[in-house]
Amino acid sequence: MTTPILLGISGSLRAEATNTKLMREAARLFGDCTFVEGDLRMPLYDGDLEAAEGVPEPAQVLARQIAEADAVIISTPEYNKAPPGVLKNALDWVSRVEGRPWTDKPVAVMSAAAGRAGGERAQMILRACMVAFRPRILQGPEIHLAGSSKEFDEDGRLTGEIYVRELTALMVALRAEIGR
Numbered sequence: 174m175t176t177p178i179l180l181g182i183s184g185s186l187r188a189e190a191t192n193t194k195l196m197r198e199a200a201r202l203f204g205d206c207t208f209v210e211g212d213l214r215m216p217l218y219d220g221d222l223e224a225a226e227g228v229p230e231p232a233q234v235l236a237r238q239i240a241e242a243d244a245v246i247i248s249t250p251e252y253n254k255a256p257p258g259v260l261k262n263a264l265d266w267v268s269r270v271e272g273r274p275w276t277d278k279p280v281a282v283m284s285a286a287a288g289r290a291g292g293e294r295a296q297m298i299l300r301a302c303m304v305a306f307r308p309r310i311l312q313g314p315e316i317h318l319a320g321s322s323k324e325f326d327e328d329g330r331l332t333g334e335i336y337v338r339e340l341t342a343l344m345v346a347l348r349a350e351i352g353r
Contacts (some may be wrong), residue, residue: 177207177243177351178209178241179207179245180246181200181210182210183210183211184260185250186259194329195321195340198330202337212235215229228270232266232269239267244348244350245279248284248285249299251292251295251296255294268305278308280303280311314342314346316343
């Protein structure tokens with residue numbers, strides 16, 4: 174088998190976001206792969222903008238990255254009990270691109286949040302938002318990193334044994350899903 178392409182999407186734009194750290198840790202634990210990070214910086218979805226100018230280049234790039242990836246990791250924060258608007262906006266734009274890049278794509282969803290639920294609600298809503306795209310979203314193990322700012326060392330590595338064990342198991346399952 175060739176080296177798999179793994180696309181990581183963090184639902185947070187902050188430079189030191191724990192969801193970006195979690196996404197990168199997942200890629201490290203996934204093992205040998207070509208890891209690509211998606212960029213969610215794009216204009217807000219607007220049908221008039223699309224009609225006038227077409228799908229913006231950043232959305233087209235993300236759609237190509239999804240299509241070319243063998244698997245995708247999405248790590249979402251929880252803002253006001255839901256995924257952040259930047260993540261939903263990117264999903265909306267990608268849905269407007271020709272083709273169906275998400276169809277049958279293995280996807281691992283995870284979340285990191287400051288609260289004690291670790292982004293559980295955001296993850297549940299994100300999974301529901303993706304149903305229309307028909308990816309193969311792994312059902313577990315579920316990763317809900319609670320109190321996330323305290324769960325990484327200075328190198329961005331997870332420190333909690335249970336989180337490392339569960340994230341490793343999720344990445345093993347994602348790698349196996351590529352071969353299905």
